[in-house]
Amino acid sequence: MLLFPLLVFLAVTLAIVGLFVWLTPTRAQQRLQVMAGQEGKSPWTESVVKILAPFAQLSTPPDMERASPLRIRFLNAGIRHPDAYLVFFGAKTLLPFVFGGAAFLVLRASTQLSGMSLLLDIAVAALLGCYLPNIVLLFMARRRKREIFESFPDAADLMLVCVEAGLGLDAGLTKVTDEMRVKSMALAEELHWTNLEMRAGGTREKSLRNLATRTGVEEIRTFATMLTQADRFGTSIGESLRVFSDDLRHKRQVRAEMLAAKVPTKMLIPLVLCIFPSILMVILGPAAIQIIRTILPMITGRA
Structure with missing residues (x-):
């Protein structure tokens, strides 16, 4: 009797594994795609x-x-x-x-x-x-x-360190792109496209605006505006980045506190639907059974 379910389970498992192996490219195929520009x-x-x-x-x-x-x-x-x-x-x-x-x-x-x-x-x-x-x-x-927003304060801090160490803004973006690959591939990919756009001859202002458009994050739009104004009016980029990174860290902390404050409210639904009925059944179940056994014969006149 158990042979047929086991055969069905084995067939479905092998089909899923075969489909995964077929759809997942090997390392050699990935390298060939990268070399051919088809990543x-x-x-x-x-x-x-x-x-x-x-x-x-x-x-x-x-x-x-x-x-x-x-x-x-x-x-x-x-x-x-x-x-x-x-x-x-x-x-x-x-x-x-x-x-x-x-x-x-x-x-x-x-x-x-x-x-x-x-x-x-x-x-x-x-x-x-x-x-x-x-x-x-x-x-x-x-x-x-959300991933880009949570990783961008660290990128701003790295940018500040690079600028204060003597690197230019373009070289700092390249360095930050290489370092951010460890934490957020999405942000590193967007910064990489920005670097490529500037190397291809695009202006820094346009490249940063395109970065804000591609990501859709309001903080990156503010970052692009801040760097453009600092470059246009000749203010210190390092000081501007310091103030901006402090503000970003504060926003990330406020967002984390807001999400933590919502946890008790979100826990009410599983508590009311899943846990409270079980507790009531365990606590009141034996008492309800005893009450029914005692009162029901009295009501029906069988006592």
Whole structure:
């Protein structure tokens, strides 16, 4: 009797392991991609793009200039693939049919719903599938912004140390980029793109503004404005960085205290739904059983 479940478990496990090995590139493949300038791309990504591209044409806006805010959202989430919008709009086209069909099959198999109730449930499932890519993109951007915000005070302190040690601002950015790879790859990647942009001939002001736009973090926008004003008016960059880094550390501390203050409120839901019923059952259960055994015969006249 146990042979069939074991075989099913073994088959599913081997399928998952095989899929993971197939999708994960080896070190040699990663080095070849880096040398060929195709870092971040994989055969799996290209296959997904080819599958979803025909569906993306059904929901892609006719004027792609309107998609510039969407491009900024992709950059905030760390997505730089040129065909990312095809996957996004393809998923928005395909997922409503998938979710609607799945909801139809599940509801018809498990319940006896029909008519308007069934159509309403299918419409809700399709609407969820339509907005699921937006929700995933929002959570990815929010998580990346939080990581950059929490790591940026350390980067500002490193920048201050580099400037006070005698390095220029461009050399300090390069040094900070190398050091921040240990803590935050997202921030190090954005600083690396800023360094490349300045080396390619872009002005420091424009490069820093592009950095603020790509990250979507307000503190980095303030950092770019501060460095631009310090460079334009000839004020001390080291003193400006010292004041700015102190303010960033204070903001990070206030944010941590605010999140810690929300913990008791967030714990109320699992306490009320999971822990309190168990405690009440353990404490009041035996007493309730004894009361029922004593009073019920008296009520029914069997005492």
